[in-house]
Amino acid sequence: MRINMVEAINSALVQEMERDKDIVVMGEDVGVDGGVFRVTDGLYSKFGRERVIDTPLSEAGIIGVATGMAALGLRPVPEIQFQGFEYVAYHHFAQHIARLRNRTRGSVTVPMVVRLPYSGGIKALEHHSESLETIYLHVPGLKVVAPSSPSEAKGLLAAALVDPDPVLYFEPKRLYRAFKEEVSEERYEIPIGKANVLKEGNDVTLITWGAYTHVCKDVVPEAEKQGVSIEHIDLRSLSPCDWPAILKSVQKTGRCVVVHEAVKTLGFGAEISARIMEKAFLSLEAPVNRITAWDITIPYPKMEDYYFPDKKRILSGILETARY
Amino acid sequence: MPITKAFEGKIDYVQILDKDGNIDQTLDPKLPDELLDKLYRFMVLARTWDKKCLALQRTGRMYTYAPLEGQEAIIVGAALALNKEDWIFPTYRESFLYHIRGAELWKINLGWMGMEDGLKLDKSMHCFPLAIPIATQFPHSVGAAYALKQKGIKAATLSFGGDGSTSEGDFHDALNFAGVLNTPSVFLVSNNGFAISVPRKWQTKSETIAQKALAYGIKGVQIDGNDVLCVYSTIKRALDMARDGKGQMLIEAVTYRMGPHTTADDPKKYRNEEEVAYWRERDPIKRFQLYLKGRGLWSMEYEQRILEESSKLVEDAVAKSEAYQPDPKEIFRYVFANMTPDLEEQMQQCFEKK
Numbered sequence: 001m002r003i004n005m006v007e008a009i010n011s012a013l014v015q016e017m018e019r020d021k022d023i024v025v026m027g028e029d030v031g032v033d034g035g036v037f038r039v040t041d042g043l044y045s046k047f048g049r050e051r052v053i054d055t056p057l058s059e060a061g062i063i064g065v066a067t068g069m070a071a072l073g074l075r076p077v078p079e080i081q082f083q084g085f086e087y088v089a090y091h092h093f094a095q096h097i098a099r100l101r102n103r104t105r106g107s108v109t110v111p112m113v114v115r116l117p118y119s120g121g122i123k124a125l126e127h128h129s130e131s132l133e134t135i136y137l138h139v140p141g142l143k144v145v146a147p148s149s150p151s152e153a154k155g156l157l158a159a160a161l162v163d164p165d166p167v168l169y170f171e172p173k174r175l176y177r178a179f180k181e182e183v184s185e186e187r188y189e190i191p192i193g194k195a196n197v198l199k200e201g202n203d204v205t206l207i208t209w210g211a212y213t214h215v216c217k218d219v220v221p222e223a224e225k226q227g228v229s230i231e232h233i234d235l236r237s238l239s240p241c242d243w244p245a246i247l248k249s250v251q252k253t254g255r256c257v258v259v260h261e262a263v264k265t266l267g268f269g270a271e272i273s274a275r276i277m278e279k280a281f282l283s284l285e286a287p288v289n290r291i292t293a294w295d296i297t298i299p300y301p302k303m304e305d306y307y308f309p310d311k312k313r314i315l316s317g318i319l320e321t322a323r324y
Numbered sequence: 325m326p327i328t329k330a331f332e333g334k335i336d337y338v339q340i341l342d343k344d345g346n347i348d349q350t351l352d353p354k355l356p357d358e359l360l361d362k363l364y365r366f367m368v369l370a371r372t373w374d375k376k377c378l379a380l381q382r383t384g385r386m387y388t389y390a391p392l393e394g395q396e397a398i399i400v401g402a403a404l405a406l407n408k409e410d411w412i413f414p415t416y417r418e419s420f421l422y423h424i425r426g427a428e429l430w431k432i433n434l435g436w437m438g439m440e441d442g443l444k445l446d447k448s449m450h451c452f453p454l455a456i457p458i459a460t461q462f463p464h465s466v467g468a469a470y471a472l473k474q475k476g477i478k479a480a481t482l483s484f485g486g487d488g489s490t491s492e493g494d495f496h497d498a499l500n501f502a503g504v505l506n507t508p509s510v511f512l513v514s515n516n517g518f519a520i521s522v523p524r525k526w527q528t529k530s531e532t533i534a535q536k537a538l539a540y541g542i543k544g545v546q547i548d549g550n551d552v553l554c555v556y557s558t559i560k561r562a563l564d565m566a567r568d569g570k571g572q573m574l575i576e577a578v579t580y581r582m583g584p585h586t587t588a589d590d591p592k593k594y595r596n597e598e599e600v601a602y603w604r605e606r607d608p609i610k611r612f613q614l615y616l617k618g619r620g621l622w623s624m625e626y627e628q629r630i631l632e633e634s635s636k637l638v639e640d641a642v643a644k645s646e647a648y649q650p651d652p653k654e655i656f657r658y659v660f661a662n663m664t665p666d667l668e669e670q671m672q673q674c675f676e677k678k
Contacts, residue, residue, distance in 0.1 A: 024474070055505075060497055061497035065464075065466050065501050068466060072467075073471060074467075074475075096460060140659045163661075193664065
């Protein structure tokens with residue numbers, strides 16, 4: 001079937017909820033309304049109020065309650081309507097969800113899949129365009145994945161919903177309806193922790209995930225037209241991160257560009273750069289180049305295009321690294 | 325248009341056993357002798373264990389410890405009011421109740437001696453690991469109660485907190501979600517007068533904590549938290565109600581922490597001797613002892629015997645927990661279900677011979 005990412009996540013949720021009756025979808029407006037992005041459309045009428053819960057308007061309550069559900073054997077899929085609203089629930093992630101397995105030496109675990117619509121570029125209001133992956137990566141015990149296409153969205157969600165650990169599932173809003181692609185109707189999983197080499201190449205390793213994998217797909221042919229062979233890696237999973245895949249590629253190309261839409265300082269690009277320094281220093285022909293948002297507050301929609309890395313900036317960054 | 329009443333509420337205060345051990349005949353829950361004996365023994369054991377923990381901490385054999393003295397009636401009354409299928413969500417103040425739910429004392433010691441193994445609880449105990457952050461256990465308990473209901477298990481959850489915890493958003497979220505989702509939830513707030521040093525009156529302008537329940541459409545009651553008969557019977561009634569799908573309850577148990585918040589503070593700095601003496605007269609164990617004596621269930625020989633038994637249990641537990649050696653590699657093993665290659669490498673670096 002040829003579908004967009006919203007449809008892919010929706011159909012995957014239906015398929016998974018039919019497979020496992022312990023899966024419970026919950027959040028603000030996820031039921032009757034089908035979610036503000038319509039990702040959970042139709043689930044309420046199909047599975048009922050007990051499994052598709054329109055919760056009170058409280059992110060802390062949603063995540064706190066989901067924690068208890070998961071501990072007792074349900075598999076909650078809480079939605080945080082916009083990732084920028086999540087700060088008030090962060091303590092449940094850092095203080096409990098991430099560490100319950102450890103602090104009970106495995107006797108209490110909380111497998112759940114938290115859906116976090118993230119990323120900007122859709123001209124949304126303030127607090128609606130955040131990319132906060134790093135704040136979760138800083139807490140041991142959380143898995144973080146970010147699909148970059150409808151088929152990846154389905155496979156990663158299926159894998160997350162059988163994973164024994166809590167998974168934060170980053171949905172790139174700007175890709176929700178950006179394009180359609182062929183997605184299998186059969187159930188399949190994309191393993192968490194494995195990167196996908198989208199395209200092999202020899203000159204520059206280009207590392208992306210989520211929304212920017214798609215943005216960069218358009219840049220790659222342009223760079224190649226100018227004689228730069230790109231190896232494009234879509235991380236898919238940021239925690240655990242597929243370090244061997246990154247290192248293997250950089251050892252081959254000697255050059256690396258990381259693109260993300262989070263701010264530069266302590267964005268995941270910083271960690272990637274540091275790991276490459278530690279493990280592939282002698283292979284490097286150029287410094288690792290981070291093409292990111294600026295270290296400023298995300299501008300209101302009128303000027304947000306100055307903030308996010310655009311194709312022009314990415315292309316010139318790649319060329320600069322290639323010719324260093 | 326005449327003004328009409330949009331809402332009206334009231335909060336009861338309940339005490340069954342007064343400070344001198346006299347029972348209110350009309351409220352007497354008429355518990356069997358065997359249960360009265362059990363309540364008393366566990367309270368004595370709790371105090372014996374607590375004193376030992378304090379002594380261990382003072383002599384460097386235990387890390388920071390949160391004493392329970394004065395709150396024995398709440399911990400023991402609550403633990404014995406639960407059914408086996410019910411789930412408990414305690415805080416650091418109630419770790420003793422793990423023992424009543426089946427954990428050996430030496431295992432509880434491990435937590436206070438700085439080892440995660442202290443919270444490796446047998447699943448059949450239906451106990452959540454004690455919460456150190458304030459109030460987070462309340463919403464967790466609501467989710468657990470939802471899971472019980474969803475799975476068709478006739479059981480309820482009981483979550484604990486202190487007066488200070490009612491200032492946290494999580495407390496209010498939990499009460500609100502419990503009401504809206506109609507979960508089998510009971511919330512127990514031990515109002516022991518202080519959140520570390522800050523007195524109850526500086527936490528909230530409300531006359532009672534129990535009345536906060538009314539704002540969320542659930543029941544609330546204030547009880548004498550040093551009266552074990554009242555604690556036991558109130559919680560039991562609330563749990564029965566919750567299991568039967570008849571609603572949620574917030575119980576405010578008024579009590580007093582006789583010792584410090586933890587071994588890291590000095591209560592002399594924030595409260596006076598007269599207040600402590602006032603509460604010493606309302607001691608939960610002393611008044612229950614007087615009651616049992618009046619019923620012919622207590623004697624000096626009985627007291628001597630259970631003190632000796634408690635002491636032996638506690639000493640044996642200390643010896644066992646002090647002999648315990650955790651495997652340091654455990655600190656890496658439970659980050660995820662399966663260790664990542666990256667963590668494997670870091671673990672090797674951590675333990676490689678220098």
